[in-house]
Amino acid sequence: MDKITFNIKRVLFTLSFPFFAWSACEIICRIVVGASVINNAVDFRNLLRTFVVSFALTLAMACNLPSGRFDMSLGSQQYVIVIVSTSIAFKLGLGPIGLIIWNILFGLALGLLIGGIFSRLRILPMVYGLGMALILECVAFAANANGISFFGKPGVSAINSLPFILGATIIMLLVITYLFNFTKFGYSKRAIEGNQVIARDAGINILTNCIICYSLAGGLVAIAGTFETAYKGSLIPVLNNGTVSVITSGLLTFMLGMFISRWSNSVVGIAISTLTMKILIMGLSKLMLSISIQNLILYIIFVIYLIISTNSYWFEYSKNKKLRIQQAHEMRH
């Protein structure tokens, strides 16, 4: 199989995911409700709006998760950034671009702080994340218990518009692809994800890489939060680890993205998986079910996916086992 055929196969396989998702949804929707998944420009715009939010969030997860750092505080970071940083931006009267950039900078700084503290404490990341989530939820709530409303604020309608969304998506694609695949940071990050001890002994500074990862995640989550709140209109702070649901919703997309990325790279894989998931969710929403039932269906699909993917090795393993037994029998004679 020469290189060109191999590459064509990769592209086709990767694109098959959103394609099949769309086909399945289309068929079900037509049967059940008699309408298409995407009926008009509004649907298409909504698809893109939710896409950019999910894309940014999943990329944020891709910063720390592959290294085994389960950052539970990502959701709470999003809330803090949107509630605290945006209100400052509004007071400063920043336009749409200014708002996004301001939030990103705030997110980067927040991520830097969290990563810096983590590298000093060095406790289990998940435990750290849980504690940090409690603290950050408190910060968001304390800053403004009523949350923040984007209604009628300057620049919000611009953020919701197609050019902005497309622009943000393309910029994220380019910047993150550059960072993950063309910088020393990206290469080192991959090495650390493989084996920390060997990476460290080879001279890679694990702490610095980790802090950059946290910072980057903060910046990305800022983008997700800004676009999401612009779309939904407002954000009210939650307490009691309610922000963990942000992570859960992104987890399936992330895992699927990692799977797809085996045939391309992590950024492309995540983009494709985000698209696939958003199509599925849009399809579900057209079925006239309540939000909680929609969520439930998605989570159940998630659980089934987890069961299958964790246990799928079994097939390959059984096959290899049979081969080896055969080999052993042959050797006897």
Added chain:
Amino acid sequence: MEQKEVLIEVKDLCKNFGETKALRNVSFSVHKGEIRGLIGENGSGKSTVASIICGIQPATSGTMYYKGKEWTPKNAIEAQQSGIGMVVQETGTIANISIAENIFIGDYSRFKKRGFISKKEMLLQARKALEDVGITEVLPEMPTRLLDFQNRKMVEIARIMKINPELLIVDETTTALSQHGREILYKIMRAVADNGGSVILVSHDLSEMMEHCSVLTVLRDGIMVGELEKEDFEEQTIKRMLVGRELEGNYYRNDMEPYSDEVVLRADCITTMEQLMNVSLELHKGEILGIGGLSECGMHRLGHALFGLEEIIDGAVTLVPKGIKVTDSEVAFDNKMGYVSKDREGESLERNASILSNIISAGYDLCRVGPFSSARKEREYVRKQINQLSIKCVDEHQIVRYLSGGNKQKVVFAKWIACDVEVVILDCPTRGVDVGVKAQMYHLINEMKKKGKSIIIISEEMSELRGMCDRILIMRDGKIEREFMRADGFDEHEIIECMI
């Protein structure tokens, strides 16, 4: 005679691990153009010396001089930057990244072109690095996980050679490589030496050392017992230096007591997913059976398989007297089998628990009053063992991790002796244990044999196997090659020949 310059000198190097003295006043100098062999048995300290020179761990005391100046490396990177490269024994490559990325790990910024890291350039240079060491079959863009252990080692060698080290240290690597890989490594070593650098080869393979080294430094129990130039290389002399103390009377066994004909444990053509294929053996009552070979021959996995810790996909392990198949470790344990693992901290002990907890873990059922555990009985049970084995500790509640290596191993032994196992598998039982404790352990093993227990010793130390066992099985490439009997006298040369 031309006196070559000294590249590296170690003086009075000492290294202590808690109470264990791994190195005691080791001194030697390596000249430029020399291929120095550091030979010794397991536990002689040879790998410790190498890792100290390389900056992987610091010495407890002593001085080193490198290129004329005092040498105190803080870490391995500093050593690498100064021209010292070491090929380690374990895996040194990362599986999920490409070969090129492994070769240039930590050095990615050298491919920066206008802010972008050029993958093309990296692949080009990787190919060159691989060719420089004579590896042509692998493509640099392949993910490393597709390679087997040997090829991954070759990638590591390519990585080290690209910095053109002046001092190359090879630690116990040759034994894991194929003939082809070894040829490549020898060629590299000769090239380094010919270019005015030095090579330190650490190994326990005598014939290899004698062939390739110009000077041999012999270590035994952390002490340097001799240094020989090539013209003085004589096999018997070196062997005597290596294992001198073996000839001292009661250390191992000095009896020829036979074992019963009754078979207690039998493996029938067992095959595992990796390494082992069609392995059969029989263990008799009152027998000490030794299993030896090179590190990767499969003997450690065999130990696992016999105790039910490794999945046996074909064939079976049977406890013959009761006719029970050992399908997993629960069955093995319930039928009075014991297992001392090579990985002491990872598999034989709960390091953050007390001596009491550890010893009790095999004997909960023996310290009960009705369905409840009795603290009093547990204390008695454990104290008995602490006394009998002279475990040096504050009390039974002391956390195991603060004990010395020898005492830790005593705790492991105590665990199994206390619950009176019938069949016990010992994997590297005296590794990392000082001589005094070793003698105690051999005595214990003898006592067990006298009581009619059946023992399997898996060991990389030839002298240990020859000293203690009634029979030795030598393994190679996942199969049993040959059987040697104590009654025939264990011919070391024959045995080593069989291993390779």
Added chain:
Amino acid sequence: MQRIIDIGRKRWFVEILPVFILLSLFLIFGIQTKGVIFNRGNLNNILEQALITAIATIAVSFIYTTGNIDISIGSIICVSCVVGGRIFESTNSVPLMLLVTTISGFLLLNINGLLSTFLKIKPMVVAIVMMTVYQAIATQVMGAVIMNIPFNVVNTLQESPIRMVLFFAYLVVSVIVFHFTKVGRQLRLLGGNERCAKTVGINRGRLLLISYIMAGIGIGLSAACTLIRTGTVSSVSPTTGTDVMLATVLGGMSIFGGHRSKCYAGVIGALSIVVLNKGLLMIGVSNEIVQGIRGLIFILIVYLTSEKQKTIPSRLDY
């Protein structure tokens, strides 16, 4: 400094410290509230809440001991109360309500157990996903409605000793199983070093099942007690989830399990966290700041009790 570390290593220090923390908290808040915290109403309140948290903490200690973590406790209790409440709505039977609540808690936790042991999904992933799933179920069933159980029913239940009885019964059984039987010791070994546990013939699957069963009973009981205490059913998840984690570390038990685990740590820890919560509220600290303080304390204590790692810890078996 060395002397302090040496003291820290002594066995009795670890046992005494949680009690010391509890007494300090009582002292601090006693002074700050000028003794008001010690009046009958408040103490009653504290004990009632502590009871719920204590049972849940003891339950969860069975899971922590084996090295697993489960953060979905809060949502499980929420759903169990919802289910129980709905049953009461349709049958008006108090015993049935309590029974169903308990069984729901038991079943839901064991679903988690099943997913993480039998189906081999990483326990942390299971916890995160199921936490959201259960919460979604609760929201779906209840919506925004708050259901009140009739006052006389609640009153009778609250006056009766049933909660104390359940608590003590569960505590006694748990302590016996945990500290005086082979099972308890095996659980600790499993959490301490799983590979070592295998070599002494411990059956991981069966043992994990036992741990989830014991924990499930506790969670079910905790849910029932929550129902009795609040007398209302809603889709709002109680703070018990995070309280349990805090109670565990304040009680002196490591959330990573292993040798030093004790199940009664939950009792002291639960009292500590409830006193802390109540005390802070009483001196006028607002709700969200209380949460912030709890997060801070949690991180601090885990930091002080964790082994220093040489690299960034990234335990892939989260």
